[in-house]
């Protein structure tokens with residue numbers, strides 16, 4: 128009879144982890160420095176509307192992104208909306224279907240039509256050929272996503288946009304501190320948008336930034352984020368309130384102070400996952416291009432149900448019993464989500480939406496946890512048929 132260490136927790140074994148490891152746990156280092164910055168803001172009595180911490184944060188984000196301008200915002204979704212408005216887009220915008228809803232929502236919320244494009248089956252980024260086939264008389268822009276912090280094919284996308292006279296924007300929510308072709312993410316296209324949400328590589332509780340080298344675009348976006356007020360205090364544009372607060376900037380600056388630690392830690396986790404799961408049939412750890420700088424924030428498994436004997440969803444459920452709390456980013460493809468459904472099928476998006484499973488990263492997950500998580504996956508895989516039976520499902524491979 129197999130002992131508790133050999134059996135997955137779902138089948139009565141000892142959980143691989145004593146405490147849950149979760150995707151999205153914030154990096155919480157630097158507490159003393161954060162509180163010092165926060166106290167400074169309270170002492171100054173300047174809590175919002177472009178205080179010194181926000182200005183410093185913008186400067187540091189611009190430097191990191193290798194661009195001249197950064198406009199800090201209350202979140203990335205608002206920054207995406209500002210990017211759409213400040214570039215004056217109209218009609219249709221081509222977006223990948225395999226992304227977080229915010230990418231498409233930002234387009235639709237501003238009254239434009241997101242046109243869903245399929246993605247490359249390996250990288251999850253826009254499929255260039257399909258993007259080109261979607262360009263029509265109403266298309267004003269392409270909005271790419273650096274999915275899971277693995278930018279791909281950016282020159283070809285720029286050429287495509289240039290060839291058709293389209294604007295090119297990037298949702299870089301996952302890709303702070305990354306490079307493509309040795310160039311920092313942030314300087315591609317007309318503008319890029321970072322997220323500093325609590326779950327992100329660098330966080331400011333909630334936050335975002337639009338970055339660009341275009342002074343006019345930066346000025347418009349900054350004004351639009353502040354009710355449309357220009358630098359002279361006149362409401363020159365239609366605007367919203369998308370400002371970042373000083374409290375968020377205090378956290379964002381403190382998080383930036385530790386960026387290289389986060390990168391090194393995530394890289395170690397990625398190595399443990401990759402080594403621990405190497406050769407396991409049906410499970411692939413999505414690699415990073417080691418020629419580039421990566422933030423290693425998204426540890427992504429591609430699950431092949433035929434090879435593993437379990438679907439991605441079955442593996443997800445089984446791991447929960449082992450205290451491994453994964454996320455199924457991004458499920459479903461947005462072309463099949465309620466606000467948008469009814470369009471054509473997008474096979475690569477649908478396949479990825481069924482196969483991707485994101486594992487915990489960040490400072491709340493230790494290297495030992497990562498080893499235990501890889502062990503948990505092996506243990507579940509070794510008992511795939513019994514796990515599927517216990518979950519009350521027919522094994523996908525059967």
Ligand code: T4K
Pocket residue numbers: 149150151152153202203204205226227229230272298300301322323324325326334335452454456
């Ligand atoms: N574009 C892309 C490509 C994005 O991925 C995102 C956001 C955006 C744009 C928009 O950026 P923001 O407007 O948010 O700045 C989470 C995040 O909420 C979301 O920001 C992020 N992408 C997405 C990939 O992940 P959910 O729906 O998974 O959130 P939730 O609440 O289920 O949390 C996920 C996990 O994190 C849970 O295991 C709990 C844990 N968690 C979360 C928070 C907020 C914590 O442990 N502590 C926390 O404070 O979307």
